[in-house]
Amino acid sequence: MTLLKTENLYxxxxxxxxxxxxNISVAKGERHVIIGPNGAGKTSLVHxxxxxxxxxxxxxxxxxxxxxxxxxxxxxxxGIGRTFQKNNLFRSLTVQENxxxxxxxxxxxxxxxxxxVGIRTAQLERANHILEQIQLTHDLHRPVSSLSYGEQRQLExxxxxxxxxxxxxxxxPTSGMSLAETDRMIELLRSLPSSLALLMIEHxxxxxxxxxxTITVMYYGEVLASGTPQDIQSNSRVREVYLxxxx
Amino acid sequence: MKFLRPAVFVALIALLGLAPLAGDYxxxxxxxxxxxxxFAMSLGLLIGFTGLMSFGHAAFFGISTYTVIALGxxxxxxxxxxxxxxxxxxxxAAAFVGLFCIRVSGIPFLMLTMAFSQLLFSVALKWRNVxxxxxxxxxxxxxxxxxxxxxxxxxxxxxxxxxxVLVLSFLWLLxxxxxxxxxxxxxxxxxxxxAIGYPVQRFKFLAFTIAxxxxxxxxxxYAFFNAFVSTDILHWALxxxxxxxxxxxxxxxxxxxxxxxxxxxLLKNIVSSHNEYWMLWIGATFILSVMFLRQGVWGFLVSFAxxxxxxxx
Amino acid sequence: xxxxxxQLINSLVFGSLLFMMAAGLSLIFGLMxxxxxxxxxxxxxxxFTAYSIMQWSGNFWLALGVGWVPSVIAAILIERFFIKxxxxxxHLDQVLLTFGFIYVLADVTHYLWGPDIRNLSxxxxxxxxxxxxxxxxxxxxxxxxxxxxxxxxxxxxxxxxSRIGAMVRAGVDDAAxxxxxxxxxxxxxxxIFALGAGLAGLGGVVxxxxxxxxxxxxxxxxxxxxxxxxxxGMGSLRGALVASVLVAVVDTFGKAYFPDYALFMxxxxxxxxxxxxxxxxxxxxxx
Numbered sequence: 001m002t003l004l005k006t007e008n009l010y011x012x013x014x015x016x017x018x019x020x021x022x023n024i025s026v027a028k029g030e031r032h033v034i035i036g037p038n039g040a041g042k043t044s045l046v047h048x049x050x051x052x053x054x055x056x057x058x059x060x061x062x063x064x065x066x067x068x069x070x071x072x073x074x075x076x077x078x079g080i081g082r083t084f085q086k087n088n089l090f091r092s093l094t095v096q097e098n099x100x101x102x103x104x105x106x107x108x109x110x111x112x113x114x115x116x117v118g119i120r121t122a123q124l125e126r127a128n129h130i131l132e133q134i135q136l137t138h139d140l141h142r143p144v145s146s147l148s149y150g151e152q153r154q155l156e157x158x159x160x161x162x163x164x165x166x167x168x169x170x171x172x173p174t175s176g177m178s179l180a181e182t183d184r185m186i187e188l189l190r191s192l193p194s195s196l197a198l199l200m201i202e203h204x205x206x207x208x209x210x211x212x213x214t215i216t217v218m219y220y221g222e223v224l225a226s227g228t229p230q231d232i233q234s235n236s237r238v239r240e241v242y243l244x245x246x247x
Numbered sequence: 248m249k250f251l252r253p254a255v256f257v258a259l260i261a262l263l264g265l266a267p268l269a270g271d272y273x274x275x276x277x278x279x280x281x282x283x284x285x286f287a288m289s290l291g292l293l294i295g296f297t298g299l300m301s302f303g304h305a306a307f308f309g310i311s312t313y314t315v316i317a318l319g320x321x322x323x324x325x326x327x328x329x330x331x332x333x334x335x336x337x338x339x340a341a342a343f344v345g346l347f348c349i350r351v352s353g354i355p356f357l358m359l360t361m362a363f364s365q366l367l368f369s370v371a372l373k374w375r376n377v378x379x380x381x382x383x384x385x386x387x388x389x390x391x392x393x394x395x396x397x398x399x400x401x402x403x404x405x406x407x408x409x410x411x412v413l414v415l416s417f418l419w420l421l422x423x424x425x426x427x428x429x430x431x432x433x434x435x436x437x438x439x440x441x442a443i444g445y446p447v448q449r450f451k452f453l454a455f456t457i458a459x460x461x462x463x464x465x466x467x468x469y470a471f472f473n474a475f476v477s478t479d480i481l482h483w484a485l486x487x488x489x490x491x492x493x494x495x496x497x498x499x500x501x502x503x504x505x506x507x508x509x510x511x512x513l514l515k516n517i518v519s520s521h522n523e524y525w526m527l528w529i530g531a532t533f534i535l536s537v538m539f540l541r542q543g544v545w546g547f548l549v550s551f552a553x554x555x556x557x558x559x560x
Numbered sequence: 561x562x563x564x565x566x567q568l569i570n571s572l573v574f575g576s577l578l579f580m581m582a583a584g585l586s587l588i589f590g591l592m593x594x595x596x597x598x599x600x601x602x603x604x605x606x607x608f609t610a611y612s613i614m615q616w617s618g619n620f621w622l623a624l625g626v627g628w629v630p631s632v633i634a635a636i637l638i639e640r641f642f643i644k645x646x647x648x649x650x651h652l653d654q655v656l657l658t659f660g661f662i663y664v665l666a667d668v669t670h671y672l673w674g675p676d677i678r679n680l681s682x683x684x685x686x687x688x689x690x691x692x693x694x695x696x697x698x699x700x701x702x703x704x705x706x707x708x709x710x711x712x713x714x715x716x717x718x719x720x721x722s723r724i725g726a727m728v729r730a731g732v733d734d735a736a737x738x739x740x741x742x743x744x745x746x747x748x749x750x751x752i753f754a755l756g757a758g759l760a761g762l763g764g765v766v767x768x769x770x771x772x773x774x775x776x777x778x779x780x781x782x783x784x785x786x787x788x789x790x791x792x793g794m795g796s797l798r799g800a801l802v803a804s805v806l807v808a809v810v811d812t813f814g815k816a817y818f819p820d821y822a823l824f825m826x827x828x829x830x831x832x833x834x835x836x837x838x839x840x841x842x843x844x845x846x847x
Binding site: 300347350351354355357358359361362363365366369370373483484487490491494523524525526527529530531533534537538541 | 589595642645646649652653655656657659660661662663664666667668670671675779783786787790794820824827828830831834835838
């Protein structure tokens, strides 16, 4: 069942075309990785999928609903979560509060402004549960600033997971990580529920080939090729443009 | 640490209760501090807890004062009804202005809030028959409570003190509530708040309206206190003073701005009794505070206490 | 017809003053991302200094030549000892800082000159009126308009044609990169802050025969100046020029034709611009 689909997505800033006629689709539970050199338009694509950037033309469909013009908060509520390429956490709050805030967003009931003690306990439980899943368990009352870079990347994912998304958009989850941290991240991503679809931007080929069911290669805003890892590896155009020397 | 907060609260109540013993003059100063404390705390909700630097908060304070006094002077309506009306008017004004201002942020937000406030000031200047212009409105009759008129300094003070405690308690509860955590989240990282599913504009609007309404509470109490209003109360200098109070006391806590109001007014009073250059002292204190004590006086005391308690553990 | 001409000249007079304020404000923001809320104080300082120089020497041209100096000195001290240390803290703190200086500078002015309102007459050579199409325009006002034009032209030349101007433009565009190619950004900041203050001070000097010299003129010129900068766009000199004229025209003609709504009009203008195009007419939309 197709969860996410784009139809002829096109985005231009004046003469600069960052997204050219992009058609991709992600099925339920699929692990779909987008690769491409810098400037290929991968992050712009993610921004258009999450309501931060309006496409010039084309559509984005999620569960057959047109979300092209939806706002970021609406898109999250519909079931798409995202992480950011550069850590985008709540820096002055604790680890636990970062996740609890995200849990609270999903649950609503905000107008129970002056009550809500019982609700809070439930939220904290759920936050702790997610943090366990993401393997961030020691001292949840630490401020974010005391986390290592790798732990912060993990927290990025925990926050996005809190809204119980059906599709998780990950923007370079292993960027800036050491080899050990990258391996841990691969394990973590592998351990995510199989019902959760992942659409990931990545540069690290080890991560790509460990996880991907489908790979889409982007180049100058266009989709160069899309298919299984074997298809992509044997695709000569892809080799010439991107994979050459990087394996 | 757990005992520190209730202890401070009890100490506060005790101080407030003992104040009448200091005589009517001092009582007047304390009442004024409490009123401006409410005003500053309401602005603190915007600056410290939602991250919105408003330069036009005096509008919501002043419009309430005007409502109470104008209704009393022109229509003979009792101060209590006037207060209810004043608070409602502030709420509506804040909602109206908020609708526009929330669409922008940062410097444009600062300018827009200031513009609306000045617009209101201009209206008040022009509308002489209602507002009395720069001469103001006199002849306001203070209401009575339990048979005693609020002309009595102690009675008046009591009403103000109760109002202060109520506003303080409300803000304290708000900040710890789910809604409060959302405001704090917005101050920390607005973009991420959106990405995790919060309609941020709606909450900014709510914060703005609540802050304006609370300023209206202060404004109404000021009407009782002063029994006189002129256009000075809508001038942006008052908004500026409020910002100084918030930063001086500490924008990160609920109580900080009230402490800032106390420091501001005490400093102003002390300097004024010696010479006219209180602005120099306030300005210098403020500048030094921004440079070296950014968390504000109360903020500093709180974090000092927290680390002292922490060390003992 | 003569009425319109008079109002037009008055608009241009007000516009010139606004431009001298707004140009500095806009440049300071564009380069340093600092909103100098104390900018009106430099204006006021210039006016009071002009008054003193006139009292002492009776020479208006001397006042014009050096009246802006105290403003520049104050600006250099403020920037060097208070704003510079806070670069890392973020713009909000710097804004708060300049706000504090309004209070300080107002009382310093009060202390040095006392609370009374002063008046200045324009110099002999510029007094009297000239007739233009039936309207009697004071010579001094025409001088002010011309002066404003000259300042605008010199500023334009400075920014577009000189090396320092190029560095300023580079810095406005991207301070980090500018530093990367060897531009001494902190020194540049100091210079631009001083330049902006000097312009404001100069504005105060030339304004004094028309507006008078009084405490409180700092705030009175500040708000219209901010409106100009917001309408024109922060960081844009062209915006400052266009918006100065626009705001001045709206204000002057507004006061002439709709005296009851006079005070509103420029605020309304700002509100409309902020809501439809928050970056101003010529401003760059910053992320």
